[in-house]
Amino acid sequence: DAGVIQSPRHEVTEMGQEVTLRCKPISGHDYLFWYRQTMMRGLELLIYFNNNVPIDDSGMPEDRFSAKMPNASFSTLKIQPSEPRDSAVYFCASSPNRGGDTQYFGPGTRLTVL
């Protein structure tokens, strides 16, 4: 198995632009998580899905952030419009069958908003 796949690995954009981050979870995993990591705040959970359904989006910072999971093998995290304070590393992770189980992380997308 290739593990969790994220794209792009790096994204540089200008303030106000729309950014879309993509994730392919490990096949057969029922849970998918989106995290944001910064030096100041550490690793923060943004949203997670169970069987493609959003379960908890309380970590999504603002309405500018949205996430979808149209099928079991694909999820997107969109920021529109982007702001410099959104600069961070965004990780996607998947888990086999329970939220408290081991999570398998992707390599992350490093987002820089100028």
Next chain:
Amino acid sequence: SQKIEQNSEALNIQEGKTATLTCNYTNYSPAYLQWYRQDPGRGPVFLLLIRENEKEKRKERLKVTFDTTLKQSLFHITASQPADSATYLCALSNQAGTALIFGKGTTLSVSS
């Protein structure tokens, strides 16, 4: 509010010694506690999971303890090696098996 503290931001030790990392939590009753390793530029990688009814777990040179009275977990790496240098993250989840809450991590440097 729920809070996880990993006491040292950085820990420097010599090769061969035992590294001990601490994770304390407040306002939370976790059912599971996990430790992850993160190398620069990469995602966290799972190391060990310990349940609330377990006191200790071992895996090769790694040992985790979990004291729900003290609200603390200790993570030990025995016979440490330079390859153990990384950031180690503590993470908690509750009985319902919801998502993990992560600490900010401790960066371990092992010098030869």
